[in-house]
Amino acid sequence: MAESYSEGRTGDGEYQEQFLNDKTLRRLGAAIAGLFTLGVGGFIAAIIFTQVDFELLVEIIHPQFVNAFLRVLGIVLVGSLFSVTAGVFVGLGRVSNTRFTNTVATAYVEFFRGTPLLFQLLVIYVGIPAFWPPGQFPISNWAIPTAIIGLTLNHAAYVGEAVRGGIDAVPEGQMEAARSLGMSYVQGMREVVLPQAWRNALAAIGNDQVILVKDTSLLTVIAIPELISAFRNVNSTTFDPWTPILLVAIAYLMITIPLGKIVSYLEARSDWGGDRR
Amino acid sequence: MSLLEFDEVDKYFGETHVLKDVDLDVEEGEVCVVIGPSGSGKSTLLRCANRLEEIQGGEIRLEGQSISAEDADINRLRQRIGMVFQSFNLFPHKTARENVTLAPTKVKGLKEGDATRRADELLDRVGLGAQSDSYPNQLSGGQQQRVAIARALAMDPHVMLFDEVTSALDPELVGEVLDVMHDLADEGMTMLVVTHEMGFAREVGDRIVLMADGRVVEDSPPEVFFENPKTDRGKQFLSKLL
Secondary structure: OHHHHHHHOOOOOOOOOOOOOOHHHHHHHHHHHHHHHHHHHHHHHHHHHHHHHHHHHHHHHHHHHHHHHHHHHHHHHHHHHHHHHHHHHHHHHHOOOHHHHHHHHHHHHHHHHHHHHHHHHHHHHHHHHHHHOOOOOOOOOOOOHHHHHHHHHHHHHHHHHHHHHHHHHHOHHHHHHHOOOOOOOHHHHHHHHHHHHHHHHHHHHOOOOOHHHHHHHHHHOOOOHHHHHHHHHHHHOOOOOOHHHHHHHHHHHHHHHHHHHHHHHHHHHHHOOOOOO | OOOOOEEEEEEEEEOEEEEEEEEEOOOOOEEEEEEEOOOOHHHHHHOOOHHOOOOOEEEEOOOEEEEEOOOOOHHHHHOOEEEEEOOOOOOOOOHHHHHHHHHHHHOOOOOOOHHHHHHHHHHHOOOHHOOOOOOHHHHHHHHHHHHHHHHHHOOOOOOOEEEEEOOOHHHHHHHHHHHHHHHHHOOOEEEEEOOOOOHHHHHHOOOOEEOOOOOOEEEEEEHEEEEEEOHHHHHHHHHHOO
């Protein structure tokens, strides 16, 4: 085995030209990236110039796609706010020393992370109204509350795990220092541990919130006129696939890309003197 | 009544008996230096003194009030006990000044302005007046440890616990921290100090407490301990130092 370390080396200690040296690797990488860009760029250009019907595009963009976009955006904003807030509490439950709290938080995470969101949506959408006699369920548009509740419950589990990881990554000495100054557990958590845990968990939370945006596509099955249903609507009446596909792609990216920027901004803001980790 | 009293304290980590029947009284204004080989229970003793560790037997009292009792108002008692850690444990998301003002504002309800004035005063006192807006990771280890001392002092503690506070420092930074502790001792602060700095122990300590295997084995004034220890364990320990 020892010879393998000296491969590509002559007896004099000079290096032979290797098949894949650093420079070649760099060029190869750039070449692949270039080809990829060219391919994808060409494909998109081909779609836009040969497949997209701009008259149809203008016709469907408003009000159908704009409405679907705004509806998704609204659900995302509320769902994000709720799921992140609830997730912090799930995370706190997961690190609790009280066995009961800890067990409940763990069971919560296991259930909501362990079953599909689609299933959870159906449970809420179909299951809950079944407690009332047929036709007696008091909420007329149950789909939107279902969406908010489902996304919140589901993503609070993921955010909770991110928060738990963030808290675990804060050294124990931080809470000890806070307690030794006379702060209570709650004060120590709020003032010392959570701000650091939040910073640690930001990337994972951001990741989950991007998934939440895309999970709104499942809402099509509970008859919320979101982006996928807008696509199906247009597609089934015009048989044009690419015009609505283009709009769907743009609409999702208009939410997910700024979301990523917000996370980067929040990360940069909690830099605390730079050079951290 | 002594300021800080350990009364037949027993402490276990699982099966391991780490503090065995420890009796120790620290008088007001006294600098009590605890030394001993690693694993002898020195740090544990200190951590029990503000209940970062629970004890299984005996009692620890601060100014006559039990720290170890089940119903002790520990958050209130801890305000009178300053603690400085080996690993500083500064809050990395707060500036030096904010590290010092946090507990006074949140725990004592001090006004922001008053707390800031006091913090600047304390940071000046530890020689860091110019660094008050720096974050911990912009400071050297010695500077961080001095901020940690200022942070503990901001609660106006009646006793200060120092847990091997120079052990994590580069050798050239040890002096600046010891100087601050020396000044504190001169001002009459009651201090319980766990350290490996024998020079400091000898010069600043009023008492040297030697621990071994979870027991206090010798308790002597420094001139006695370092010149002519009363016990064999003391002699043995000193012989290993040189």
